[in-house]
Amino acid sequence: MTDARRTLVRRNPWPEGVSRPVVPPLQMAVVYASDSPDQLDAQYAGKVPGYTYAREGHPNADHLATMIDGLEGAEGGLILGSGMAAVSVVLMGLLKAGDHVIGGDQLYGRSLRLLTQEMSRYGIETTLADCTSAAAIEAATRPETKMILVEVMSNPTLRLADMEGITKLANERGILLVVDNTFTTPRAYRPLEHGADIVLHSVTKLLAGHADVTLGYVAARDPAVRKTIYDFAVTTGMTPSPFDCWLAERGLYSFNLRFDRAQENARALADHLAGLKGIKRVVYPTRPDHPDHNRAGPLLGERGGNMVSFELEGGRAAANALTLAMPEVAFAPTLGDVGTTLSHPNSSSHRAVPAAEREAVGITEGFFRISVGVEEIEILIEDFTRGVAAAAEAAKG
Numbered sequence: 001m002t003d004a005r006r007t008l009v010r011r012n013p014w015p016e017g018v019s020r021p022v023v024p025p026l027q028m029a030v031v032y033a034s035d036s037p038d039q040l041d042a043q044y045a046g047k048v049p050g051y052t053y054a055r056e057g058h059p060n061a062d063h064l065a066t067m068i069d070g071l072e073g074a075e076g077g078l079i080l081g082s083g084m085a086a087v088s089v090v091l092m093g094l095l096k097a098g099d100h101v102i103g104g105d106q107l108y109g110r111s112l113r114l115l116t117q118e119m120s121r122y123g124i125e126t127t128l129a130d131c132t133s134a135a136a137i138e139a140a141t142r143p144e145t146k147m148i149l150v151e152v153m154s155n156p157t158l159r160l161a162d163m164e165g166i167t168k169l170a171n172e173r174g175i176l177l178v179v180d181n182t183f184t185t186p187r188a189y190r191p192l193e194h195g196a197d198i199v200l201h202s203v204t205k206l207l208a209g210h211a212d213v214t215l216g217y218v219a220a221r222d223p224a225v226r227k228t229i230y231d232f233a234v235t236t237g238m239t240p241s242p243f244d245c246w247l248a249e250r251g252l253y254s255f256n257l258r259f260d261r262a263q264e265n266a267r268a269l270a271d272h273l274a275g276l277k278g279i280k281r282v283v284y285p286t287r288p289d290h291p292d293h294n295r296a297g298p299l300l301g302e303r304g305g306n307m308v309s310f311e312l313e314g315g316r317a318a319a320n321a322l323t324l325a326m327p328e329v330a331f332a333p334t335l336g337d338v339g340t341t342l343s344h345p346n347s348s349s350h351r352a353v354p355a356a357e358r359e360a361v362g363i364t365e366g367f368f369r370i371s372v373g374v375e376e377i378e379i380l381i382e383d384f385t386r387g388v389a390a391a392a393e394a395a396k397g
Contacts, residue, residue, distance in 0.1 A: 024063055026246040030054045056234045060245035065217065067252055068207065071186040073193050074219035076226045078233060079245060083182060083202020085238040086216030087111050090178050090198055091149070093232030094225065097123030099146040104131035104161065106154035106361050109349035111180070115149070132292060134165025141169075147176045152191070152299070153183040156345045156369035157361055158283045158309050160292035160299055167195040176225075182206070187259045188303035197221050205336030205371075206306070208248035209258050215244050258338065258374055262306035265340075265380060266372040270308045272381050278318075278392030280366065283309040306373075307335065312366035312388070314395025319344055319365055325390035326383045335371030340380060343369045366391075 032051040034040040043050040051058055061079040069077045080086050091114065095101060103115045105128040115126040129140040131150045148170050150161045163179075170177035178198040179191035185206050191199045201207060203215035220226045270284035282289075285296040286304035296304065312318045323331040323342065330341045333348030343349065345363050358364075372380070 024060075024246070024249060026242060027059045028242050029058070054242070055237055055239045058242055058245075060242040060249070061240050064203075064215075064245045064249045064252070065219075067249060068186075068201070068203070068217050069219060071190075071255075072181070072199055072219060073186075073190050074199065074221075076223065077217055077219035078226075078230055079203070079240045080216040080218065080233060080238045081240050082214050083200075083204055083216040084110050084114070085233075086200040086202070086218045087114060087149075087180070089229055089233045089236075089238055090200060090218060091115070091119060091124070091147070092122070092236075093229050094176065095119075095122075095124050095146055098144060100125045100127065100142050100144045101147040101149060102127050102129055102137060102140045102145060103148075104150040104154060105129060106131070106157050106159055107149070107151055107180070108155040109345070109351070109353055111149070112350075113352050131161040131166065132159050132295075134162045134169055137162075137166050138169050141173065141175070145173075145175055147178060149178045149180070151180040151183060152189050153285065153305065153307070155183060156307075156309055156343070156349065156367075157363065158183075158285060158290075158307055158369075160285060160295045162295070163189075163191075163194060163299060170197070171195055183305060183307055184300065184303075185255075185259060185305070187256065188300045188305060192219070192221055198225070203248050205334075206259065207255060207336075208251040209255060209336055209338060210247070210251050211334060211337035211341075213241075213244040213247045213251075215240050215248055259306065261374045262372050263304060265374070265377050266306045266308050266370075267304060268377050269370070269372055269380050269384065270310075273308070273310050273384060273388070276385065276388045278313050278388050278395065280311040280313050306371060308370045308372060310368055310370070311362070311364060312368070312391045312395070314391060315365040317397075318391040318395040319368070321394035322368070322387040322391040326387035329380075329383050329387075335369070337371065338373050340373040340375060340383075341371045343371070345369060 042048045065077040065079045069075060103126060119126050127140040130136040152161055167177055177196045179196045181191055181199050182202045182205050198220045200218040203217050270282050270287060273279055274282040284304055332341050333343050334341055346365055350358055350363055
């Protein structure tokens with residue numbers, strides 16, 4: 001008979017059997033017990049497998065990392081608490097006072113803020129440069145330049161980096177090349193296969209794909225760099241939630257299907273928007289009028305992705321009218337859900353960037369970014385036709 005006094009406070013062994021779960025289990029344990037000090041020493045030394053404390057690693061994070069490793073052609077990837085944690089662990093874990101880093105001048109707003117407003121407090125200098133031009137990146141290099149951080153496809157302007165030229169430059173000069181592959185995803189581009197040193201993702205977005213988790217991922221080609229990143233991440237507590245990892249893994253199983261359907265919708269929606277009165281410009285990589293169209297084919301093939309940006313005629317009044325006229329399209333500062341979301345960088349991701357710098361790269365009050373989902377395309381065309389018409393009326397007055 002079971003002693004009820006022990007049952008209430010002692011953990012019972014997990015039931016075992018000859019069968020196994022089809023769905024990977026969710027393991028919420030924070031603490032893992034070992035048999036002896038010798039065994040624990042062996043675990044920390046890497047001589048035997050096992051977990052000790054969830055801040056230093058847990059099964060759901062490792063299982064998810066292995067799946068993304070497979071997509072990216074990487075080894076030893078690390079899951080972190082957010083996409084910005086992935087950016088932060090690379091910058092702060094690998095750079096030191098006196099180092100210099102070059103960032104693309106059209107990065108995600110929080111990445112720009114980290115580079116321009118935070119890194120200097122640690123004695124790390126930053127230069128922003130146009131990553132569509134390897135010559136511009138080269139002109140920004142210094143003897144103390146240790147890292148280049150770029151997005152293959154910039155957020156939210158959807159410009160394409162000169163990856164071939166930048167990779168060649170970085171490799172020749174021994175500069176770490178870090179690639180944020182969130183927008184393009186490994187479905188369209190695999191940075192490590194093209195010579196990058198480090199790849200990172202906001203798993204929150206397209207990989208997880210259901211707007212219900214917050215996670216990041218980073219993988220490095222060099223095992224020594226991987227170890228440095230890992231040590232910094234677990235020391236500073238950039239720990240992911242097991243539940244978020246479990247949800248992200250569930251979402252990842254449908255990633256290819258979701259990506260392809262959303263991409264098909266994005267192409268059609270971009271072409272439709274380009275024909276509407278009141279639209280100043282549409283930005284989509286595989287369209288002939290994209291400023292980097294000649295680069296899109298060699299870089300991405302036919303995979304333009306699911307992101308579309310456009311600019312309305314008119315200012316904030318037109319922007320407000322657009323969102324109010326299409327309430328079923330979520331107006332939110334995010335991307336990557338199964339349904340379409342719409343964001344306005346001036347009032348969200350890039351609100352902290354000085355206005356002159358926003359306008360210099362084309363982020364005006366009429367500029368929007370669409371994360372296209374998997375709905376029937378007819379629904380999206382109806383929504384945006386109505387929204388753009390309402391914005392055009394607002395722009396008149």
